[in-house]
Amino acid sequence: MPNFYIQPLDQKLAAAIQLKLDSKTKPVGALGSLETLAGHVALIQQTLTPQLRSPHVLVFAADHGIAAEGVSKYPQEVTYQMVLNFLSGGAAINVFCRQQGIALKIVDAGVKGSFTEFPAVINQKIAEGTRNFLHEPAMSITQCEQALAAGAKLAREVAATGCNVLGFGEMGIANTSAATLLMHHLTSLPLTECLGRGTGLDDDQLTHKAAILTAAAQQHTATSPLEILAAFGGFEIVQMAGAMLAAAEQGLILLIDGFIATAALLAATALHPAVREYCVFCHQSEETGHQRMLTYLQAWPLLNLNLRLGEGTGCALAYPLLVAAVSFLNEMASFESAGVSQSTTQTPVTA
Template identity: 75%
Template sequence: MRGTGREKYVGPLLPARPVASTFADMFSIPALNPALAPAIQHKIDHKTKPLGALGQLEGLARQICLIQQTLTPTLHQPHLLVFAADHGIAREGVSKYPPEVTYQMVLNFVQNGAAINVFCRQHGITLKILDAGVAGSFADYPTVIDQKIAPGTRSFLHEPAMTAQECTRALEAGAAVVREVAATGCNVLGCGEMGIGNTSAATLLMHRFTGLPLAECLGRGTGLDDAQLRHKAAVLAAAAETHAHLTEPLDILAACGGFELVQMAGAMLQAAALGMVVLVDGFIATAALLAAARLHPEVLAYCVFCHQSDEAGHARLLAHLGAWPLLQLGLRLGEGTGCALAYPLLLAAVGFLTEMASFESAGVSQAVTPPAV
């Protein structure tokens, strides 16, 4: 008989590895070479359309070409990784749902019952579920990839959410799974998450890394009412004060993050290092990227921002990063759903660039510049 999975986790945690001598040793992300940009723009501008008529798709096509350093980009074996973990801060009453929902939702993913399962099936995206630090065992569910650092973080209201070594191991774990995915031929990767309490972690990371007032980063998460939101604000203000002395990005990430956020950050950094197109989901995924970018700013050039979440702080976070999201649908689900919904737009961008006729090939006259008066 299968247990509930909520028993105290006694299985092997992700083994400790030597900590990199410096974090820079873990990733090498090249800046995008702009030499091809004029040729890319010429190809875009000479398609059978008015200049700029495909709007944001043109910028998306240009970015994919620069990432892949080619005039004929392709997208292969798209993958979406959903990282799940529990948060000690959830015990402070910052979420509308109890912590056990994290475990229950992972089972829903395994049973193909979640929105992300539906959207990945619709668009031919390979979905992988990863236990980054859930307070329960998935030994009976072999499709869940075990990357558990610990069965949940500590409450960052009182102490760092994780140790420095746990943070580094989580970054390495996120990177390792991307290397495995890349070996299948994947060159476009999205990350999603599940973790009750993780909007609180994302809010605190946004506050610390952007310098914006906490009130401008705060949102209702899973649907808090006004009284619950005031309580969440008070808890996070106290937590911010607890860790106000920290200045180094890795220290802030360890103190205020979650195992799924840190593994997402490592996955994004590794994907960029391998020259992949990185799909960025909503508020929590963007907060993970923000942390990654504080460690390696070059990662941002590889990122496609899939949507603007309905979570209050996301629009400000996107503005801080200078990001232009593809979709604005009022989503606030997480799971990587925005990545899956936006992926067809990447296919469209690549498709028009590689398949649409040029003025020359179609024998269509181009626009004429009026004579000077």
């Protein structure tokens, strides 16, 4: 098991950060959740003047053996085809990252197929897809540890370039099934509260998916977070979890996307609870279990746009709100600097 040393956020600056927020030329709290976001970013960076540098989104891709059971609306080869789409710049995440000036890296964590002719793909393939967890664990403990280490190594490499904001996305046909069972086992919530339509299953397909996942859940006796990850996870989910842990260890801001990425965070939090403190939750997915997952993590999402695409799209869409939060904290005048009188009903503050 890779070692991670994640420090809980030091709260010593919290009062000074709040004082600075309250001193801006506005009624106290008038910018609502944007103030909460600004304060959180400042606390993660342990400064009154936070900066966002070289934002990145990592998209981890892998295939899943459970896809053979017909739990997805799309065939397994779509994973490989979508990676090619990422490489050609044609996916939604490409569009949104270009729009926001976010660097995008595509990771082969375990796709069925080769990308040797595409040097832009970061090769971290553990195997060509997981095994079918209806019949056996998705991966061995050794493979799970290798995937955690691979994700962590990449996050540390990105951090070393000067990046301090890292978003996480994924691609993998049938990975909502993996995320559903991870959620079920890591939260102890009933499977029915974790299950959703994924890529758009109809009622009959959803009933079939529920039956397969119920049977799969009964096949395994995994109890520890590592065992649960190995039993049900995908290589992209495990590598995301490792990258999240290493990014938090490096003091980065973690941008958490939708259902699959949050399942990876659930696993990361089960391994090291302090990782949760470094997270910004970008949106609430339309996937049924995501709201319950966010509630379990006591998280408030920045956006609710009924998204259910994955790829890290929520990260790229929410990033401008981080820019706005940091900008107003650093650039908005205080009552004192602007010579504006404060409310007589609030305690005078200084910048």
